[in-house]
Amino acid sequence: MLTNKQIKLINSLHSKKGRSENELFLVEGEKGIQEVIDSDYEIEFLVINVDFQEVFSGISIPTYFVSKEDITKFSTLTINQYGLAVVKCKITPSFTQLDDVILLLDGVRDPGNLGTIIRICDWYGIKQIVLSNDCTEFYNPKVISATMGSFKRVDCNYTDLTAFIQANPLHTVLGADLAGENLHQFTFPTKVFIIMGSESHGISPEVSAMIQQRITIPRFGAAESLNVAISTGIILDHVRRN
Template structure:
């Protein structure tokens, strides 16, 4: 039976402070839970709708973590989501080894604040086979519940690190710094270098001036209509698609 201490713990994980103090986070919803049990994340416990026996069976086959059952109304009260009567899990935050760049190209984010955008970008990275993500120190929190749910399970396959970007770039000078801006080289004609960082900036202000000054090259997604700008998640997907076509060609 779920204890008052566990209920208090779940509620504390609704806040960034609680997640940081406990080194835990919440995974919510059926899709994310099923992706979670296929990963190497350590689960503290699951909380599931007592009606969804088949989901409990699937989870118990792949995880030894305790499963507690509650009625859907009680689950909804403990969830951060507007609509979640399926269940949630309390999960340990992952401790990564020292970050070492693995691939020719890595996505780098400068000041991304919207949790939905970050979650979408994580999902895009997973779709296009990027295994790592570099974030400036003021990007929104990876383990924010809105980020996690927006990834649709892709959070479990992406290694990430928060860094001071100028210091990070100095430590990796062999990688070209390629910024996504409004006045760069048309990406359809751009010749990608052998390896580099694709840098995308804040939703409102773009890449900050300090980082702009350190860029090696600048690229632009050409507009054919009247829209002022593109969502940063959409921009990430378009650039990733063009990059992957270049690498595979």
């Protein structure tokens, strides 16, 4: 049976402050829980709907079975009747060894977009994302949920983007820009940083000044803009085609 202390801990992990102070985060829903169990993340304990007790009968992780109403009450998700995991945060990777293709995110604040971008990167085999310090938090429950388990396969590093670019001059710096070269006619370099800007403000002036080549997704209709996650997917698809 869950103690009041454990319930208080779960509730504290709904906030960034609580996650930071406890160095723990929540993984919610069936897919996320299955993925985190099959990973090298350390799980403190599981809280599972009692209807799924048989599924977890042989597991060595401390597991508490509660009603679906309690799961809904503890969860940050609107719909979650399966369960949640309380998981230890990892130390942020330093990226001393860089991949050829790395995504750089500048000021992406929407957690759903960040989670979707991580999932897209996982699909296209992009293992490293570098984020500006004002991007939304990796361990935000909405980010973790939107990744659909991909958070365990893609490393995210928060840092000053200008300093990172300056420290790694062997990669060509590309930026997504409406005034850029047509993506359909562009050949990607072997080593490349691809910069995506925020949903509302685009790439910041200081980061934009470091872009060596600009690319754009050609528009055939009348829409004003594309969602940053959708744009990332289209660009990464062209990277892999090259």
